[in-house]
Amino acid sequence: MDVARSELSEAGTPVACRSCQARHGVVCGALSRHQLRELGRHSLRRKVDAGSQIVAQGAESSFYSNIMRGVVKLCKVMPDGRQQIVGLQFAPDFVGRPFVRESTLSAEAATDAEICVFPRNLLDRMISETPELQRSLHDQALKELDAAREWMLTLGRRTAEEKVASLLHLIATHAEPQTATSTAFDLPLSRAEIADFLGLTIETVSRQLTRLRKGGVIRIENVRHIVVPDMDELEKKISA
Amino acid sequence: MDVARSELSEAGTPVACRSCQARHGVVCGALSRHQLRELGRHSLRRKVDAGSQIVAQGAESSFYSNIMRGVVKLCKVMPDGRQQIVGLQFAPDFVGRPFVRESTLSAEAATDAEICVFPRNLLDRMISETPELQRSLHDQALKELDAAREWMLTLGRRTAEEKVASLLHLIATHAEPQTATSTAFDLPLSRAEIADFLGLTIETVSRQLTRLRKGGVIRIENVRHIVVPDMDELEKKISA
């Protein structure tokens, strides 16, 4: 706890953790009332601003967290600066790499977010004592693995247009306000971040976005706000 | 068991499963003597020929397996035929997607291989009864997730030459016979498969391979046999 507090002290405002006790999140949903109380005593709810780092690539981290609100991006950067986003996480996902101290990727808030932070030691102990929790984290790991592999197909074999359409579909799928045929959502990522997620350049992302707009597949209400009049049309652009 | 036997009966020769009882594999290493005996009674050791499919994309599968020998590739194909290999698995990896009936990818033997097949029902029950096993599979899922994300960086941000070097490094790292500075290994994949793993074409793979050869980074003793005189030189080509 103390470590987590100090490590995160630069960015965001700490507030008391109540949501964990309300059984949000991948972690807390799997715990007994007693464990929940113990975890709650050692946890910390934090607001993190868009762009601020939660875990640094290559760094040891002594805490895990649960996303309560907002979007977190997982990045890998190469020594020469090339960068790839390898995953997006939404509430109530768990952030952290169980069983390994050093992180091979960085986690950053893509939007303003709230996370619930708890000490690694404590959670590691709870994992080994609680098959339910192990199972819950195993489930998330498998879901992330499926998502990562789906994205590998996107990165390796799809065209720029298909890539951008895939991203919009991913966001639309994980954003809430949607009706049967029409969906509108805010992009949690800048053009540069979209490029880093798709293995493209910002220019190409921008061009493909206007292409989809001119093709009537999307409306760009605002740089960050997209409307998809017909989800099927978007899916057709993905070809799978 | 019966189901697994019938589903796999087309390809390969069934032989009695002894290795599981010898505690090979991600699964068997986590089981009690009693469970091992039960699993052994319902398992089946099989030889599978290179190229034969173990699980089909989109199909329901009622069995899991453990790789005893050889290399298995995990593929995704798009309706139009574009294909991406999303993972390679080596002995003693576990093959299958716990908790989900339908597979979103196909698993194929890349080389001649031996696998140990067991019924999904039985193993699912054992997983829920055996935290050790859950943990072991969770570990493998996390390892695969790390590998998948590393490969996302390769697919999204590396050049063709870096991609090919990355593949050689991956194979070298997972093959056995290596000394301090020199490594030789057989490629478990054809040029077409390498292309599908790297998101390239066969021509580009071939060209980059001869480029690495002309640059003195590798020797191609044979289409399928590579020698890396100095591993550091290879790693330099990957730039990370």
Next chain:
DNA sequence: ACGGACATTTGATCTGGATCAAATCGCGAG
């Protein structure tokens, strides 16, 4: 050893997306 089918390499050309270069937009500070 020989033929044939497929795998791999090599060559010539084309092109989707990168790179370089300007506009234009949008937003926060004053």
Next chain:
DNA sequence: CTCGCGATTTGATCCAGATCAAATGTCCGT
């Protein structure tokens, strides 16, 4: 409201890797 700056779009050109097209090479069956 206006200025200034970073984000985004748009335009012009370039180039890494794709595509098209031949040679080899390799392995297998006869």
